[in-house]
């Protein structure tokens with residue numbers, strides 16, 4: 001196991017610096033606990049990069065990302081740039097493309113201490129633990145486009161290779177979980193859906209201990225609110241994954257709880273970031289919920305740094321802090337960002 005890593009921090013805009021600062025504090029304590037050495041470099045992305053460097057992400061920052069072991073990102077975006085020619089979000093898309101981050105992982109788990117925060121019934125949400133694996137660089141978002149007032153089109157293209165590599169990410173993740181992959185497509189009406197289903201079925205032969213089923217995307221959307229507990233790993237293409245992951249994000253009740261990872265080829269640095277945005281309405285007030293950023297740091301240890309032991313210790317700290325009601329305002333509590341991070345740090349590896 002490696003025990004020394006170079007981490008690029010990209011705090012970004014709004015509450016980004018607050019939640020990344022909180023996550024860094026937790027990472028440092030976890031590293032100390034395990035005798036791991038973390039070296040950080042911090043750079044700009046998003047609105048602050050446009051202001052200070054003339055673009056949403058500089059070439060130097062892209063190179064620093066590629067040279068790092070992993071990237072921890074806060075959030076990008078600010079209303080000041082809503083009508084600007086270059087938007088902060090462009091920095092994030094460029095970074096994902098530069099690192100070839102084709103698989104987006106979003107775990108969504110019900111938190112026993114937070115069941116009341118969910119808009120769904122407690123008995124529906126209780127025990128939910130889904131990992132959505134979304135293909136991130138293909139499909140209708142990246143195909144040939146025709147703009148127009150009378151006619152417009154977005155071409156959705158998938159190759160066997162693109163489906164194969166993201167399917168392997170999902171099956172590998174399932175091996176560490178409940179060993180079930182639900183592949184979501186629209187094979188009854190879409191050619192890309194039929195290829196998707198064929199390739200995923202082929203890949204599944206390399207994972208005999210993982211169970212695979214196929215569900216049409218409309219049915220999947222229904223099951224996700226009716227019986228979310230039936231899913232373990234949910235694998236899907238770009239557009240469907242965008243929609244389903246936001247639907248799933250509502251299960252735990254707050255965006256402030258959800259981490260994500262964007263992964264490329266094995267050995268390439270991943271991008272780890274909370275699902276939420278820069279929350280300009282609460283920026284600079286110490287109110288931001290840092291759990292999503294802290295859990296993103298845990299995913300980094302698991303998925304690219306090869307230290308699942310450190311990831312689990314951080315996740316244990318989070319569980320204990322939540323049970324002890326260290327909750328920010330979005331969760332109905334009154335703790336500050338820093339108080340939550342300190343609590344997680346205190347309970348790192350609790351019960352080991």
Ligand code: NAI
Pocket residue numbers: 015019074075076077078079089092255256273274275276277278279280281282287288289290292328330
């Ligand atoms: P948002 O996620 O920033 O905020 C939505 C609501 O949730 C707000 O009321 C906010 O206060 C609250 N919230 C979000 N994260 C929170 C946290 N950690 N703790 C407590 N409350 C939290 O989404 P919104 O308002 O639509 O977008 C704001 C800016 O963020 C925009 O410029 C948008 O483009 C950008 N954005 C960036 C993303 C990214 O960097 N990956 C993702 C989504 C939006």
Ligand code: MG
Pocket residue numbers: 242243246
């Ligand atoms: Mg979305």
